[in-house]
Amino acid sequence: MSDVPKGGYAARQPGHHPVALYPPYRTSVKRSPQAAPLSFPTTMSEETGPVFGHDILGPLDADLLHNFGPQDRSAIGPRILVHGRVADQFDRPVAGALLEVWQANAGGRYRHAREGYIAPLDPNFGGCGRVITDAEGRYELRTVLPGPYPWPNGPNDWRPAHIHFSVFGHGFAQRLITQMYFEGDPLIPLCPIVRSIQDEDAVSRLIAPLDMTRSLPMDARAYRFDITLRGRRQTIFENRMEGL
């Protein structure tokens, strides 16, 4: 990307992220670092990162409806299309970003050895997919609407329906894992994992709105989820910290 500046990455702003220690999310109590993190300007180690080309992708990688089950079988559940744009914080598109997704099936059941929810597995649904953004940073996935499910935290906690996203941009400093939620889900404001984000605007950006303009008639509804990654500053001088 010749038009991407070569300065360091702008510092991550903690207020846009969940806090590490959020006691209502019980597992965070013993897994959250207690010392302050150490800051330093990004270096080659953070400004470079693995690059994944389209050659890694199979024809059905972005189609969770069909990428696991036998040919001509489709996953069970409400069919949806998820699309959006990946850009950096300065609104530059991030082309070539690898997005990996995973999710529960329509009944709220994950295909995982440690999963014990009584809802059944779908023989036609694996629950993973991946896609690489185009030159404008755009992506599109097809899948089923995941179901909400109970989880062992409080005595009666339910996760809102969500799709996990893992994102690789151009530099390892941009590495991000997050979750996309669905507009109108009443479980969102009840969820301790969501509430670990103290900024309501930051939460709202994780909630994908229904997008009727991209919905496929007689096939699938569309939801739009845009992702913003950290961006590089224009010059190395802006990256120089006080006292250096």
Add this chain to the structure above:
Amino acid sequence: MTDRPETASQTAGPYVHIGCTPNAAGITGVFPTDLGARMITGEVAGKRITLTGQIFDGTGTPLRDAMIEAWQADAGGRFAGQDGADPHFTGFGRCACDATDGSYRFETVLPGAVPWPQGGTQAPHITLWIVARGINLGLHTRAYFDGQPQNAKDPLLARIEHKSRVQTLMAKSEDGLTYHFNIHLQGVEETIFFDA
């Protein structure tokens, strides 16, 4: 300066393996291999090493559901994608911690020194990124190599105020081939994490 805020992180959760290491998690037939399963893809230059360890929570219990990623320079100090980088080295590793004992393992090469933006060089190190249930934002740290003479001049290590904590970033080896690097999320041995 910021036009749009960065998207908020959320925990990778207990089922991160479905999306990131599906073959290791038993979901076969979707992707041919798991990304990052091999860092060395041929006749790589430099000294081959193993980096291994466990990640401990604040009770001293190893995390058995974490995923850890590694990113590093090749033996010549070049990152994959840069001119002159070793074509047989990806620089990127990804490992689902063992479901029984929580150990992780990377078969890699000893990285070369890389530049520091304000001049000078950084001692050889491997960038590590840890995600798991209960970790709300991926944790970024580095493994340096205990006994490397360049450590004494490393600009990042020089920034650490509490010198007793420098040891938390040191991978240790008895034979120079297998380096042990345990990560502690809390406690007196808490690893230094970065917000770079």
